[in-house]
Amino acid sequence: MTELSRIQREAFLRRCNELPIETIKNKIDANVIPLDEWIENGLETSKVQELRALEIKTKEEERKKEEDQAFYDLINDNEKTIDQIQQAIQTGEVSEQGLLDNTEIDEILLKKIKGYSQVNNFPENNDIPLGKGTDIFFFGKSGSGKTCVLASIFNYAEEQGFFIDNTNSIKGINYKNLLVNEINNGVLPDATPATKDAVTYISTTLVEQDAYGKPTGETSPLNFIEMSGEFFQKAAKDPDSMQDSIDAHGYLSGSNKKLLFFIVDYNKYVEDNNVREQSQDFQLILQHLDKYKKALKNTLSVYIVVNKADKFPENIVDKADYALNFFMDNFKSVYTTLNSKREKYNFELVSVPFSLGSFMFNDSYLYKINKEWPKKLIISIGKHSSYGKKKGWGVFSSTD
Ligand SMILES: Nc1nc2c(ncn2[C@@H]2O[C@H](COP(=O)(O)OP(=O)(O)OP(=O)(O)O)[C@@H](O)[C@H]2O)c(=O)[nH]1
Numbered sequence: 245m246t247e248l249s250r251i252q253r254e255a256f257l258r259r260c261n262e263l264p265i266e267t268i269k270n271k272i273d274a275n276v277i278p279l280d281e282w283i284e285n286g287l288e289t290s291k292v293q294e295l296r297a298l299e300i301k302t303k304e305e306e307r308k309k310e311e312d313q314a315f316y317d318l319i320n321d322n323e324k325t326i327d328q329i330q331q332a333i334q335t336g337e338v339s340e341q342g343l344l345d346n347t348e349i350d351e352i353l354l355k356k357i358k359g360y361s362q363v364n365n366f367p368e369n370n371d372i373p374l375g376k377g378t379d380i381f382f383f384g385k386s387g388s389g390k391t392c393v394l395a396s397i398f399n400y401a402e403e404q405g406f407f408i409d410n411t412n413s414i415k416g417i418n419y420k421n422l423l424v425n426e427i428n429n430g431v432l433p434d435a436t437p438a439t440k441d442a443v444t445y446i447s448t449t450l451v452e453q454d455a456y457g458k459p460t461g462e463t464s465p466l467n468f469i470e471m472s473g474e475f476f477q478k479a480a481k482d483p484d485s486m487q488d489s490i491d492a493h494g495y496l497s498g499s500n501k502k503l504l505f506f507i508v509d510y511n512k513y514v515e516d517n518n519v520r521e522q523s524q525d526f527q528l529i530l531q532h533l534d535k536y537k538k539a540l541k542n543t544l545s546v547y548i549v550v551n552k553a554d555k556f557p558e559n560i561v562d563k564a565d566y567a568l569n570f571f572m573d574n575f576k577s578v579y580t581t582l583n584s585k586r587e588k589y590n591f592e593l594v595s596v597p598f599s600l601g602s603f604m605f606n607d608s609y610l611y612k613i614n615k616e617w618p619k620k621l622i623i624s625i626g627k628h629s630s631y632g633k634k635k636g637w638g639v640f641s642s643t644d
């Protein structure tokens with residue numbers, strides 16, 4: 245506050261109706277001459293009204309500034325999703341410049357946010373029965389990331405020329421292609437609908453490559469089965485529902501050899517420090533499958549996919565080792581059950597960490613696709629599929 249001498253003060257007040265309104269406002273805001281004193285010294289009513297309006301405007305601006313800052317803080321704390329940010333831009337709730345100046349959003353990202361749109365993409369059952377090949381099933385709770393693992397495998401395979409798609413499964417292929425296109429725009433899939441019609445498969449042939457990416461001539465037909473996690477949860481709680489849930493269309497009870505992918509949601513552990521429900525469901529499913537139409541007899545390998553590995557602590561160097569230990573420590577009952585089934589049916593047990601990539605905006609936007617994990621998984625699938633078995637690659641470590 246700049247103190248005024250008595251003479252200066254009187255000079256201001258004497259000329260009050262000639263002074264610019266900003267000068268008066270500054271003296272009021274700085275607590276140098278309060279409004280009452282200006283009024284007592286004859287400040288015109290219109291000027292008083294103008295000052296009151298200015299005060300309201302300032303307060304409004306301050307409130308907006310605080311509100312904007314709260315919104316930027318939520319973005320920087322990873323609590324806003326991409327569509328919430330897009331909507332705030334569209335409604336004028338925040339300005340583009342404000343976002344650029346106050347958040348991690350840069351020009352490129354801003355363009356992506358503005359152009360973000362999600363296509364409704366739901367799987368549709370192929371009308372014909374499953375053909376010969378090794379069938380791959382994804383079991384795990386809704387939201388554990390099954391569809392994302394599928395999309396990641398096909399995205400990498402397409403880039404590297406690993407797969408030749410079989411058009412018998414055209415509906416599954418159309419669905420998968422859209423998923424792949426979407427993740428390349430950073431767009432994540434919707435939850436898979438829990439209907440039998442939405443249980444589908446994608447048939448493809450894995451072409452083995454040597455270390456230089458040249459086809460070795462060996463091939464392995466694969467069928468990837470896509471279904472909702474709700475079916476998995478339903479089957480765990482009610483084994484009588486299997487035919488209408490995880491064995492919809494009889495894919496699971498078919499005679500093809502199988503790889504069962506148990507998708508563990510690591511993020512649930514990070515957020516809730518709790519994996520009990522996941523563990524209970526996996527254990528129940530294993531017990532049901534033991535009694536269910538040779539399902540485990542036809543199983544070549546059970547994969548423990550510790551998913552969302554981007555959420556592992558930052559200092560973890562050996563992610564495969566961390567994933568295995570995490571599983572052993574937190575899913576002890578599942579491990580015990582798996583071992584007892586393994587003694588009975590002699591399937592392989594494989595543990596892999598997995599991540600679709602790096603996420604932003606509360607996991608609603610994928611800004612970088614990981615290539616390492618799908619590559620490892622595809623190579624491992626080759627070794628563990630019926631064709632890999634035929635070549636006698638029988639013994640694997642738990643993390644290959
Ligand atoms: N951090 C992280 N989040 C992921 C990853 N993969 C998936 N997610 C998040 O998990 C959400 C659900 O993934 P989905 O693949 O749709 O899950 P789902 O298991 O197919 O779910 P249902 O279809 O309902 O059974 C995604 O929208 C992402 O927000 C990952 O690798 N890392």
Ligand SMILES: [Mg+2]
Nearest residue numbers: 390391435436
């Ligand atoms: Mg899904």
